[in-house]
Amino acid sequence: MTQELDAHLAARREALERVRRMLVEQLKVSLPPEQIDLDAPLFGTGLGLDSIDAVELVVAIENEFELTLAEEEAQPWMFRTVHAVVDLVLDPPPGARAPAETPEEAS
């Protein structure tokens, strides 16, 4: 396996684990994290989240992954499945990721 593929898979697996943990700990999904299927729907059917959970999901993603999801950029399909959320946190819309701190700000 090439280094590039290896790194891609490692990043996907880590993001998936964090999304699963977030769903269990913050959204109270009543399944062990490892049993949350990658392509399981999040809302209505599937993991059974509702419209109130939708707001909490956005807040949880923002906190867990240090993103800011502007309303006009947060499209419904970005939250349809666990897999879609993994895509979102690894490749967020432009402007969602806080600019990296400069060395001066960090010190």
Add this chain to the structure above:
Amino acid sequence: MSPELEAIRTRVGIRRTASTQLLALRGDDARDALLALCPSRLFLRDAQVKESLLLDEGGRPIADVLVCADDEDYLLMVEGLDAAAVRTHVETQLSARNLSPQVEDVGATHTVMSLHGPWAWQLAASTLGDDMVALPYLNFFRVDAGLCVRAGKTGEFGYELVVKHEAADEVWSSLLEGAAKLEGREVGAEALSLCRFESWFFDPAHVPDGASPLELSMGWRLDFGRDWVGKEALEARRSEGPTRRLSCLLAPSAVEVGAVVTLEGDAVGEVTRAAYSEAREEHVVAALVDASVAHGGVRFAAGEVPLLCVAPPLIDNHSLYVDPRRHTWDARDEITLGPLARGPRALEPV
């Protein structure tokens, strides 16, 4: 897009079907029978609906089921088996468990019509009454002609009408007339199946050989806290973890079902379904792939055809932007809708 696909994706498509079997479980053993037959978590209040499955003893899905809680009884809307096969499965499994509910073939007295599309709710309301606008997802309302169940399978608003035979022709005529006013039309099974595939809904007509709900990302339909048909086989599989996963792939050209899926030259899976998506103008492929590499963004191949693994659904459904409480067909221009295709595109051939 073909007129049928366009109706489902942008207006409303209707279908009168004989392929959904209707079975009611009644009497003292009804709940125990339901729990033995259907593996999902089934804590239902009256008029609530839940998606479930019928599994064989090996844990393979043989039918897609909507369970409707009708007071103390349960109506099962079953897709994937014919009436005789459903009856044989139910009788065999219940007899083995000494359960004897009354099993009624509701299909003998009722027929099923379905509505799909961003404006399906408006057609349901104009045909059955304005209350339909308030019908929540996975619930049903009782109507004069039977039941109206809200349960889409295409990513769009969806309704299944269970209509008494004596009222069926009149309801169907009303649906045709109402659909025409919304520039909708009657649609066939093939168009619905493709829309279902694009939106990555389970389709019992396309279960890959040897796949269980675990490989199909349907672990959420299994309640391992109690007994059901197929549980023993799946428990063993669950403890080991699925080694393959049904993955959604995009291809720039056609691939054959059965084609070997490779990753950097190594065989890692097999194509189980492939179809051209007119909405995306590219090919959508399902493949059972080694779970360790079945992740979004991974670039597989089938022969010379590059395959990109993506997160379904593949359609940005217009139904997500149409709000029955605010919008109407006549004022549809007020809604800003983007393209139907969403997410990454298929890779160009190398």
